Amino acid sequence: MAEPEFVTLQVEDGVGTIRLDRPKMNAINEQLHWEVRAAAQEAAKRADVRAVVIYGGERVFAAGADIKAMSHLDGTAMVAWGRELTQSFAEVTRIPKPVIAAVTGYALGGGYELALCADFRILGAGAKIGQPEILLGVIPGAGGTQRLARLVGPAKAKDLVFTGRHVGSEEALELGLVDAVVPDEEVYPTAVAMAEKFAAGPPLALAAAKRAIDEGLDLPLAQGLALETRLFAELFATEDQKTGMRSFLENGPGKATFTGR
DSSP: OOOOSSEEEEEETTEEEEEEOOTTTOOBOHHHHHHHHHHHHHHHHOTTOOEEEEEOOSSOSBOOBOHHHHTTOOHHHHHHHHHHHHHHHHHHHTOSSOEEEEEOSEEETHHHHHHTTSSEEEEETTOEEEOGGGGGTSOOOSSTTTHHHHHHOHHHHHHHHHHOOOEEHHHHHHHTSOSEEEOGGGHHHHHHHHHHHHHTSOHHHHHHHHHHHHHHTTSOHHHHHHHHHHHHHHGGGSHHHHHHHHHHHHHOTTOOOOOOO
């Protein structure tokens, strides 16, 4: 496989940064989303990656899909394109580790849909987010109607999708579209610091917690509780559980060093 051109995975101190770099605005074309998929799969399987940051650089997260490339497609071609884009983004949600989107500049359309695939979103004070697809005569096609409604509820999601408006950082935080707002230059360092805290945690338990929450949301409560019970019990076969409980009894909470076994 050719070396990635637009997306790289950079690893340091347990944190893997999936870095988008397609000048000028990280527009999401077919090549970029396939490279996002490959980076997500690599981050998922690498033992030296314990938490992930998705970052588009100081200027922009991702301004949306490549409309020029998309405008030539008919309905039949768009079915295949949309299916593959959705699959690439789904690989990001499947990373069994904490994932943080570090959002600067703009995260619009497909760009915000990619940010929705993370567990947390850190937004720059000067950034704007939104789902402007309606202004092009279409709707979000890679999670914007589904993940957004699950995040903030149907009425708020409909407001954003029906109007296509850009949302500033203050309102984004108020609506629950993002989890923190920081000065623009602090977006990436803040996301990395958050990821480093998670990277020190027990990887198997974090993966189980993420799976229980994400999969449980789509299940009736009784089935979700059964999933939680099973995942909880399975952790008692790990070294990390023994390490964590022994450390708690000997030294109190928060002192254990976890190996991921």
